Amino acid sequence: MPVGTPRQKHLVLILAREFASNLATPTLIADDRGWLIYYNEAAEAVFGRSFAEVGEMPQEEWTARFEPRTLDSEPLPLERRPTGIALHERRAAHERFLITSVDGVEREVAVTAFPLFAHTDEFVGIVTIFWRE
Amino acid sequence: MRLTIWGCRGSVPTPGPDTFRYGGNTSCVEVSLDDGTTLVLDAGTGIRRLGFDLLDRGARRVHLLLTHLHLDHLEGLRFFAPLWDEQVTLDIWGPPSPLLSLRERISRSFSPPLFPIDLREVPAQVTFHDVPRQPWTVGGARLLADLVAHPGPTVGFRIETTTSSFGYLPDHEPALAGTIADRSRDWISGGAIAGDVDILLHDAQYFEDEYEERIGWGHSSVADAVAFAGAVGARRLLLFHHEPRHTDGLLESLEARARSLAGRNEDWPALAREGMVVELP
Numbered sequence: 001m002p003v004g005t006p007r008q009k010h011l012v013l014i015l016a017r018e019f020a021s022n023l024a025t026p027t028l029i030a031d032d033r034g035w036l037i038y039y040n041e042a043a044e045a046v047f048g049r050s051f052a053e054v055g056e057m058p059q060e061e062w063t064a065r066f067e068p069r070t071l072d073s074e075p076l077p078l079e080r081r082p083t084g085i086a087l088h089e090r091r092a093a094h095e096r097f098l099i100t101s102v103d104g105v106e107r108e109v110a111v112t113a114f115p116l117f118a119h120t121d122e123f124v125g126i127v128t129i130f131w132r133e
Numbered sequence: 134m135r136l137t138i139w140g141c142r143g144s145v146p147t148p149g150p151d152t153f154r155y156g157g158n159t160s161c162v163e164v165s166l167d168d169g170t171t172l173v174l175d176a177g178t179g180i181r182r183l184g185f186d187l188l189d190r191g192a193r194r195v196h197l198l199l200t201h202l203h204l205d206h207l208e209g210l211r212f213f214a215p216l217w218d219e220q221v222t223l224d225i226w227g228p229p230s231p232l233l234s235l236r237e238r239i240s241r242s243f244s245p246p247l248f249p250i251d252l253r254e255v256p257a258q259v260t261f262h263d264v265p266r267q268p269w270t271v272g273g274a275r276l277l278a279d280l281v282a283h284p285g286p287t288v289g290f291r292i293e294t295t296t297s298s299f300g301y302l303p304d305h306e307p308a309l310a311g312t313i314a315d316r317s318r319d320w321i322s323g324g325a326i327a328g329d330v331d332i333l334l335h336d337a338q339y340f341e342d343e344y345e346e347r348i349g350w351g352h353s354s355v356a357d358a359v360a361f362a363g364a365v366g367a368r369r370l371l372l373f374h375h376e377p378r379h380t381d382g383l384l385e386s387l388e389a390r391a392r393s394l395a396g397r398n399e400d401w402p403a404l405a406r407e408g409m410v411v412e413l414p
Contacts, residue, residue: 014310
């Protein structure tokens with residue numbers, strides 16, 4: 001293909017984005033590198049900025065801004081966060097933890113993350129869902 | 134590169150006086166490269182006549198690229214004359230499936246009660262290939278296959294030489310993945326297949342009101358086909374996969390609608406028709 005022609009994102013990610021864009025639940029999508037490539041309008045309410053303002057970036061870099069920590073207020077390392085588990089261990093994970101949202105208020109959230117496989121050997125990304133309670 | 138359309142009807146063959154001008158055979162497009170390589174896109178009923186023509190021309194090696202295995206893209210394969218010639222080498226490329234190999238899936242149509250002869254018994258030297266995830270080369274062309282929005286594993290193909298490019302998306306519903314015009318090309322199903330191509334063959338099965346009743350069936354309205362071509366920068370659009378119920382007259386109305394939507398005072402977009410030949414530099 002001509003130099004500079006961007007490849008299409010994997011169809012699974014394109015369809016996941018469309019699915020997420022129609023949800024009222026805050027939902028993030030990252031690609032197989034762990035880069036945040038989309039979050040929906042419901043997530044904008046949590047993060048305080050639209051995805052268009054943020055742009056693509058490593059998802060952990062983005063989520064670290066919200067200082068995720070355990071319910072005992074201990075730092076929650078990447079490998080224990082649902083996102084890290086889904087990305088690196090490629091399995092579904094769910095966790096309740098604390099974040100500091102854009103308004104500076106500490107909030108308890110429940111997060112579910114799961115991997116997306118187009119084929120059994122083709123990992124294409126992850127979906128992360130924030131359950132506001 | 135020369136394109137010859139042997140079948141452009143969607144879903145089911147529609148021979149008869151009402152479809153005479155644009156043809157009733159299902160999807161099949163021949164791509165002839167300058168180095169003599171023959172690529173065949175899909176094995177709808179149009180491939181039957183092509184097969185005889187290829188043997189008359191002495192073809193001994195053919196690459197068949199299948200976008201997917203719905204019947205209207207496969208039903209002609211059993212009657213493709215080169216398959217029944219032991220001197221022919223046939224490479225069949227198609228989308229991978231999570232469950233069965235390409236050969237296993239195609240074998241179903243070569244078995245009772247659908248067909249009396251098993252695929253193992255065909256005389257040609259047949260090799261099956263899952264399409265690679267990265268671009269690859271056949272003869273003098275670079276090929277790209279990407280999964281696209283259509284029910285079941287389905288790919289589109291981009292074929293490119295040093296001087297021209299062609300995108301083939303016969304069964305495609307990009308609007309199912311969101312509003313086409315609002316998205317960057319990498320977020321559009323088929324965006325890399327059709328980006329800046331010299332000519333695009335794209336699904337335009339329905340008028341807009343017909344599409345509203347068939348969302349999710351895997352096909353596009355004429356408006357979405359035009360929007361898609363514009364969003365990805367395709368230079369010329371050939372409307373493909375004609376709705377079986379559309380007579381020649383209705384198809385010409387659809388073409389007029391496409392030109393109105395495209396806002397162009399020229400001969401594009403145009404309807405694909407059987408026997409059409411498009412020469413690319």
